[in-house]
Amino acid sequence: MKVKVVTRILEANDRIAEENRKKFKDAGVFVINLMGAPGAGKTTLLERTILALKPHRKIGVIEGDIVGQDDADRIGALDVPVVQINTGGACHLDANMISEVLDDLPLRELDMLIIENVGNLVCPAEFKVGEDMKMMVLSIAEGHDKPLKYPLMFRESSALVLNKMDLLPYMNTDMNKVRNDSLALNPKLKIFEVSCTSGAGIDAWATWLSGFRS
Amino acid sequence: MKVKVVTRILEANDRIAEENRKKFKDAGVFVINLMGAPGAGKTTLLERTILALKPHRKIGVIEGDIVGQDDADRIGALDVPVVQINTGGACHLDANMISEVLDDLPLRELDMLIIENVGNLVCPAEFKVGEDMKMMVLSIAEGHDKPLKYPLMFRESSALVLNKMDLLPYMNTDMNKVRNDSLALNPKLKIFEVSCTSGAGIDAWATWLSGFRS
Numbered sequence: 555m556k557v558k559v560v561t562r563i564l565e566a567n568d569r570i571a572e573e574n575r576k577k578f579k580d581a582g583v584f585v586i587n588l589m590g591a592p593g594a595g596k597t598t599l600l601e602r603t604i605l606a607l608k609p610h611r612k613i614g615v616i617e618g619d620i621v622g623q624d625d626a627d628r629i630g631a632l633d634v635p636v637v638q639i640n641t642g643g644a645c646h647l648d649a650n651m652i653s654e655v656l657d658d659l660p661l662r663e664l665d666m667l668i669i670e671n672v673g674n675l676v677c678p679a680e681f682k683v684g685e686d687m688k689m690m691v692l693s694i695a696e697g698h699d700k701p702l703k704y705p706l707m708f709r710e711s712s713a714l715v716l717n718k719m720d721l722l723p724y725m726n727t728d729m730n731k732v733r734n735d736s737l738a739l740n741p742k743l744k745i746f747e748v749s750c751t752s753g754a755g756i757d758a759w760a761t762w763l764s765g766f767r768s
Numbered sequence: 769m770k771v772k773v774v775t776r777i778l779e780a781n782d783r784i785a786e787e788n789r790k791k792f793k794d795a796g797v798f799v800i801n802l803m804g805a806p807g808a809g810k811t812t813l814l815e816r817t818i819l820a821l822k823p824h825r826k827i828g829v830i831e832g833d834i835v836g837q838d839d840a841d842r843i844g845a846l847d848v849p850v851v852q853i854n855t856g857g858a859c860h861l862d863a864n865m866i867s868e869v870l871d872d873l874p875l876r877e878l879d880m881l882i883i884e885n886v887g888n889l890v891c892p893a894e895f896k897v898g899e900d901m902k903m904m905v906l907s908i909a910e911g912h913d914k915p916l917k918y919p920l921m922f923r924e925s926s927a928l929v930l931n932k933m934d935l936l937p938y939m940n941t942d943m944n945k946v947r948n949d950s951l952a953l954n955p956k957l958k959i960f961e962v963s964c965t966s967g968a969g970i971d972a973w974a975t976w977l978s979g980f981r982s
Binding site for chain 1 (some may be wrong): 788805806807833834835836838857858859886887888889890891894895910911913914916917918919920928932934935939940965
C-alpha cells in the first residue's frame with residue numbers, strides 16, 4: 555500500500571518534470587539540479603560559480619529550503635535573478651514546486667538555471683524537476699563512507715564536487731576511497747576537488763561547467 | 769491530495785510508535801532516537817558513548833541506513849547487541865521498521881536502546897519511532913546556519929551534540945550563532961561540545977546521558 559502511494563507520487567512528479575523540461579528547452583536555458591547534504595557548501599559553491607561564470611553567462615537561481623530565505627538573499631546580493639522556494643516540511647524539491655515559480659524568472663534571458671535543492675543526500679536524487687543535469691557537492695568533512703551509504707545520488711549525478719579540501723590536513727578522510735567508491739557506482743562521474751573558502755579548484759570546475767548549453 | 773496522503777502516513781506511524789513505546793516501557797529500556805545529517809558523526813559518537821557507558825549500562829543499538837551494514841559492523845565490534853535496518857529508498861526510519869526488528873533484540877536485558885536514524889536533518893524529526901528522547905548531532909563543519917534552516921529537528925531534540933570541535937580553528941563557524949539560534953528554537957535544549965576524534969567533551973556528555981532510565 556505504502557509503495558503504491560510512493561509510485562503514484564513519483565509518476566505524477568515525472569510528468570510535471572517533463573513539462574518543465576520542455577519549457578526550459580523552449581527558453582534555451584540549461585538547467586542544473588544542485589544537490590548535497592546540509593552544510594556541504596552548496597550555496598557557497600554557487601556563489602563562487604556565479605562569480606566565475608557571470609562575465610560569460612546569464613545565470614538564474616532557484617533556492618530550495620525548508621524555511622527561510624538566507625540563501626536567496628546571499629545569491630540575490632550577486633545581482634542575479636533568484637527565487638526562494640520554502641518546502642514547509644518536505645525534504646526535497648519536486649517538479650510541481652519548480653513549475654509554480656517558473657513565471658517568476660526571466661527564463662528566455664538566461665543561459666543557465668541552477669536549482670539548489672534542500673540539503674539531503676536521499677530524496678532529492680529521486681525527484682526529477684526537469685533538469686538537464688544533476689550534480690552534487692560532498693564536504694570531505696562528511697567522511698569517506700558516503701558513496702556506499704547514499705549510492706543513488708552518486709549514480710544520478712554527472713559531477714561530484716568535493717568541497718572543503720582545505721580541511722583535509724585535519725581529517726582522516728580517505729580520498730582514494732571516496733573517489734574509487736564514487737566511480738564504482740558511476741564510472742562517468744566527473745570529480746572536482748575545491749575549497750570554496752580559499753577558491754582552490756574553482757577555476758577548473760567553472761571552466762568545465764561553462765561548456766554546457768541548452 | 770498529497771497532504772492527505774502524508775497525514776494518513778503520519779497518523780498510522782504514530783499509532784505504531786505508541787505500540788513500540790509500550791513494549792519499551794514493559795521491557796524497562798530507555799530509548800533514544802539519534803539523528804543528524806550525513807557525516808555529522810552519529811556512528812562515531814555512538815562508539816564513544818558505548819565505550820564510556822558500557823561498564824555501567826547494558827546498551828543495544830538499531831542502525832538505520834539506506835543500504836549496507838558498515839555501521840552495524842562497527843557497533844557489533846564493540847560487543848553490544850545491534851540490528852541493521854536498510855530502508856531501501858526511505859530517507860528516515862519509521863515506527864513500523866522499528867517494530868519489525870524488536871524481536872531481534874534482547875530488550876529485557878537492556879537498560880538503553882539507541883536508534884541511529886538515517887543521515888538527514890528533515891524527515892527523521894517528523895516520524896516518531898516510540899523513543900523516550902530525541903537527540904541530534906551537528907558537525908560544526910556544517911556551518912552556523914543549520915538551526916534556522918532545519919528548525920524542527922532542533923525543536924524536537926532534548927540534546928544537541930556539537931561534534932568535530934577539533935576543526936573549529938580552521939572554520940568560520942560562529943558558535944555563538946549556533947548556540948543562540950538553537951536555544952531560541954528550543955530553550956530547554958541541552959548543548960554539548962565534543963570531538964569524537966580527540967575524545968574531548970565525551971565524559972560530560974556520557975555522564976549526562978547515563979542519568980536517564982526507563
